[in-house]
Amino acid sequence: MTTVTLPQREEALARSVRGDATAFADLVQEHQSMVFSIAYHFLHDRGRAEEVAQDVFVRLYRHLDSIKSGDHLVFWLRKVACRRSIDEVRKLPKAPPTSLEDVAEPVAELPATDPLLSRGLQRMVASLTDDARAVIILRYQEELELADIAEILDIPVNTVKSRLQRSLEVLREKFHRWAGDV
Amino acid sequence: MTPFEEKLRNALRREAAPEGFAERVVARTRRETQPGAKAWWQFWAFVSARVFRWALAAAVVCVVIGGGLVQRHRQDRLRQEGELARVQVRQALHIASVKLNVTRKRVQEINREAPSSRL
Numbered sequence: 295m296t297t298v299t300l301p302q303r304e305e306a307l308a309r310s311v312r313g314d315a316t317a318f319a320d321l322v323q324e325h326q327s328m329v330f331s332i333a334y335h336f337l338h339d340r341g342r343a344e345e346v347a348q349d350v351f352v353r354l355y356r357h358l359d360s361i362k363s364g365d366h367l368v369f370w371l372r373k374v375a376c377r378r379s380i381d382e383v384r385k386l387p388k389a390p391p392t393s394l395e396d397v398a399e400p401v402a403e404l405p406a407t408d409p410l411l412s413r414g415l416q417r418m419v420a421s422l423t424d425d426a427r428a429v430i431i432l433r434y435q436e437e438l439e440l441a442d443i444a445e446i447l448d449i450p451v452n453t454v455k456s457r458l459q460r461s462l463e464v465l466r467e468k469f470h471r472w473a474g475d476v
Numbered sequence: 477m478t479p480f481e482e483k484l485r486n487a488l489r490r491e492a493a494p495e496g497f498a499e500r501v502v503a504r505t506r507r508e509t510q511p512g513a514k515a516w517w518q519f520w521a522f523v524s525a526r527v528f529r530w531a532l533a534a535a536v537v538c539v540v541i542g543g544g545l546v547q548r549h550r551q552d553r554l555r556q557e558g559e560l561a562r563v564q565v566r567q568a569l570h571i572a573s574v575k576l577n578v579t580r581k582r583v584q585e586i587n588r589e590a591p592s593s594r595l
Binding site: 315319326330331334340344347348352355356411412414415419431434435437462465469 | 484485504
């Protein structure tokens with residue numbers, strides 16, 4: 295993966311605004327993983343996540359002239375990806391709450407990057423409410439500060455803080471019940 | 477960051493987008509921003525817009541109210557025609573009654589005159 299410097303990013307953005315398709319493709323390539331992952335962690339379905347991520351970039355293409363800078367672009371993409379994912383989740387029929395029995399039992403010591411552990415945690419995150427899920431994804435996938443999350447989700451910082459604490463409590467409890475036998 | 481949060485961070489790390497994702501996005505933007513497609517998209521955006529839904533609801537309300545008004549106008553006209561017919565019948569009865577009175581008085585006069593003429 296090539297690292298894109300800030301001036302390169304600004305240049306690609308300026309060229310995209312002028313209608314350069316190659317520059318726009320470069321922008322997509324640079325941010326596709328971020329947008330796709332936000333959608334994927336919301337939806338847990340790669341097909342739907344790709345559809346949502348494509349919608350986000352098509353919408354970006356239509357609004358390119360309102361993007362002021364590279365930082366604004368990242369902020370815009372995160373905001374639209376979250377909103378579009380929440381809309382998509384709300385369109386789905388209500389799934390029954392994930393039972394701990396549905397998550398495979400861990401069979402050995404759980405290292406930090408164990409795929410089984412990750413899948414289990416992803417499903418626990420998926421069982422949270424849409425708003426709580428957005429906070430968790432932006433905090434731990436995007437590693438954002440609470441103030442940045444508040445700005446993206448358009449809610450007060452204290453609400454982000456309380457949602458994060460509550461969600462962590464719920465996840466910890468579920469995780470300990472799930473992994474307690476090891 | 478606590479060990480649990482570290483686990484969460486690992487579970488939610490970014491996933492690679494599917495192969496060929498950027499190409500598909502660029503192809504879609506080309507397809508959807510062609511003049512015809514753009515017009516269609518704008519039309520669809522208009523159709524699905526809240527304004528259109530409200531306008532549609534208002535049109536339905538107008539049709540229902542308009543239908544009611546037409547029906548009421550029809551009933552008013554029927555009532556007016558009925559009223560006119562009633563007035564005409566009363567007038568006809570009045571004329572007939574006047575004529576009968578005149579005839580009755582004439583018959584009484586004839587009856588009164590008849591005995592004296594016999595003498």
